[in-house]
Amino acid sequence: MPLDQSFVGRTYPPTAPYQVGREKIREFATAIGATDPAHHDPEAARAMGHPDVVAPPTFPVVITMAASRQLIEDPALGIDYSRVVHGDQRFAYSRPVVAGDELVCVNTVEDITSRGGHEFLTTRTDVSTTAGESVVAVWSKLVVRGEA
């Protein structure tokens, strides 16, 4: 079933706030082998001018991937997730994510195209604090592979 083109431009309601924990940043940094003290030691992060430990650049995917369930589980949009592969990913940061942030995601469907029997869904997720400060804009392109 093709994706519903009328979803292009649609914005979903904000997700519930995600509380960025110091231990989650440490866990993520450890998993990717990022040993810089600013990811682990609040004093090192404060010395760089941050309120608490700094997340590595791709950390926001932890939050946006959970937030994308809004689209993936929307039966009206019609994504067959078993056929999805990750196409593109981009982050544009206003500032790094830091422990203590309370972040809300707003998902927008930017583009739906079809080529070579596959469908391409581009989403933008605007991640901001509950106080309204923009933190990072995240683009993902998902490829829904056609039936072989």
Next chain:
Amino acid sequence: MELPTQTFRVTRADLIRYAGASGDFNPIHWNDRFATTVGLPGVIAHGMFTMAFVGRAVTTWAGSPDAVVDFGVRFTRPVVVPDDDSGTEIVVTAVVREVTEAGLTRLDVTATCLGEKVLSQARATVRTTG
């Protein structure tokens, strides 16, 4: 200008750890039986794990963990991670494409595994002053 090459080793144990830390439990990243039924040669690394290694390379080149302003990649080829103790290796190189007057450096990044490019259009912008 070409930046120093950085290499990152990834094993099955690393994939399990990344799955837990990221919340991405797609079985193609830990279950050979499942991966082969969907047409893959075997378990593959999360694309976002490869991107995280590139992020490490970029912050290392920039000299600061908070320097990345913009970072994007296209995933073009899966990174197959064999079920052994040594896993596989991702090699990351970059060239400086532009240094702006605003103190931003734009990098074109290349990531390969076993000599094949696994990303395309991999670009990062980092703050290099202040």
